[in-house]
Amino acid sequence: EAGVAQSPRYKIIEKRQSVAFWCNPISGHATLYWYQQILGQGPKLLIQFQNNGVVDDSQLPKDRFSAERLKGVDSTLKIQPAKLEDSAVYLCASSLVGGNSNQPQHFGDGTRLSIL
């Protein structure tokens, strides 16, 4: 079974530029998550999708971050404009179902973003 695919693996941009990340979840997984992991901290949930609908985006900085999952499969996360504090690893995860069920989440390799 193929795992969660993410690209790119690394990205370096200057502040105020824009950047986009892509994620393809495990086949058949209805729920997709984007996390931000700052060095030395645990992952922090940015947004959760159930199929193509948003379940939770309470911690997404909506003035600069956006995400979509138009066909209920792959997803993109965008940052525009980037700030220095956005330097982090952006992890995508997926699980079989969501809602009230706490299924294990499986993570992709992440995108390491550096803001200069």
Added chain:
Amino acid sequence: QKEVEQNSGPLSVPEGAIASLNCTYSDRVSQSFFWYRQYSGKSPELIMSIYSNGDKEDGRFTAQLNKASQYVSLLIRDSQPSDSATYLCAGGNTGKLIFGQGTTLQVKP
């Protein structure tokens, strides 16, 4: 109180010893718990899940959950240098996982 708390460590144990990793949680996180292992520069890898009070064993790993005291622990028996990593505790509630900051484990040969 943070929703999921872990001691950041590092926890250092000699090879072959039992490593004990602990995690406490608040009332907002109560349904299910997961332990992830994260090697430096890598993504989190699920190693254990536990949903009810008591112990759950899988190979060298044992997860323990005590809902009355609001703590969950992970025991690693016969620790190996390859177990050196950061261990993340995560609590689930209504489909959302909240992670602790992780405990760094160092297993010394």
